[in-house]
Amino acid sequence: MRRLSIISFKKILLNATLLVGALVSSLSQAELTFGIVAPSSGGAAPLGLGMQKGIESYFAEVNAAGGINGHSLKLVAMDDQYQPLQAARHTRQLIEDDLLAAIGNVGTPTATVTIPLHNEYKTLLYGAFTGAGGLRKAPPDRYVINYRASYLQETAAMVDGLLEAGILPEEIAFFTQNDSFGDAGYNGATQALASHGFGNIAALAHGRFTRGTRNIHQGLALILQAPVTPRAIIIVSTYGPAADFIREAQVDLPDTLFLNVSFVGSQALLDELGEQAEGVIITQVVPPLDADLPAVEAYRQALETHAAGSEPDFISLEGYLAAKLFVEGVKAAGADPDREAIVNGLLGLGSIDIGLEEPLTLGRNDHQASDAVWSTIITNGRFELVEWASLLP
Incomplete structure (x- = not known):
């Protein structure tokens, strides 16, 4: 009986260890979910698909290297067909589904109707593919942060x-x-x-x-x-x-x-x-596609690895570079980032070089990282x- 009890105890202990290990593994592999509301059909589809490809290529690169603090990055794409009403509906849906931030949304008329939602629900709109002044107010909206230069x-x-x-x-x-x-x-x-x-x-x-x-x-x-x-x-x-x-x-x-x-x-x-x-x-608003810059070289390699058959273009390069800076903000947000922590992480980056050999800058009163135009x-x-x-x- 004593021997059976010891064996049973060992089995229980082993099972408990496996269970704890599985839970730890599950937690360590939890996803950080972000969204992109952009056209993937209709006349503006190349813009939305290009931004999505660039962002996903960098996310795939980060995930292949183990993610961020053990978290993998996930991008949920919603097709707004470059229509403001659809953009508003999809944005509200993603916010209600608890996404951490929107990244790479496309268009000025669509941003015009979604910025109030981001501000109301305190959810970040980052790196939108537009140079419009409505995303560049003075003082800036806390929940609107830009990567690119303005129109x-x-x-x-x-x-x-x-x-x-x-x-x-x-x-x-x-x-x-x-x-x-x-x-x-x-x-x-x-x-x-x-x-x-x-x-x-x-x-x-x-x-x-x-x-x-x-x-x-x-x-x-x-x-x-x-x-x-x-x-x-x-x-x-x-x-x-x-x-x-x-x-x-x-x-x-x-x-x-x-x-x-x-x-x-x-x-x-x-x-x-x-x-x-x-x-x-x-x-x-991004460097030439053949530029001899570490970030651009990494972009070309990421396309080969994670988007087989894709040719480099300025739109997916912008998505890639915007995602690269964004991830630095997510890293700065801490081990278990929430919406506010990610905003704070980005605005706390100050001056940072992501491989362009020129610093990008973000701060409390500076919500546009790049001023460069080629x-x-x-x-x-x-x-x-x-x-x-x-x-x-």
Whole structure:
């Protein structure tokens, strides 16, 4: 009997040890869940899918290395089709499902309706794929933190470059989406022109089109009727309408420069235009894809490892870099981070280099990590840096 009791006790002890081990293992492998509300169908799908790919590639890299304090990272994707009402509905659903933060959401009109939800429910919106001023208030919203440079900075780079190239302010026109996205880009460019002393903004041709359509003809007609023939047109659009506009405008304006903000989707625009993309300018908020930088090299390797068959592009690179900085904030949030701890972790990072050889900065009064803008021009199917001074004959 005594021997059976000892054997039974050993079995109980072994089972208890296994159970405790399983519980510890389960806890150590608990997931930290984040969400992305972005288009994965419809005309803006390449933007949402690109951001998702970049974020998931970095999350996969972190998970393969053991996660964060034993926690794996999970991204839940919701398709809003670039429609504000759907974005609001999906955001509310994710918040109610206790996600820790939203990361990489796409678009200005969608951000406009979801920011109030993030503020109301004290849930972070981080690294949204938009440069609009509504995400960059002064003082900043606690629950809105940006990775990328603003549209104000992108369009200022365009205006500065065009003036350096010898184009006069009155020779600049605009073609923009008729909503808060288009307004953000247009207002940024006109502020830049005003900073150079140009005051007759109302005289500049400004064609518009409706979001979700490719009805570019009325806007194009307005620009073609301008009293001063534009030598440069700043476009604030997704890639589809932008491609249609450029393709048709080139017929009547063969010597005009066409400039786009990063949200256009560089590779998608190039694919749509083909040979007609030659000479089109796009501002970028991440480094060139072939940059000799540790973070960019790691991005290219992550795509090979975790997104087989994917070619590098500026959108997924932005998602990857935004996720890389985000993870530093999650690490700083402690062993078992909650929503507030992650916000505090990010805003407490201060100055940090994630492999770009230039520091990114976040703080209580600075909710935008990067101010960098790279101006690129499509040359022989490649994105090259623009040399403004020698751009025109």
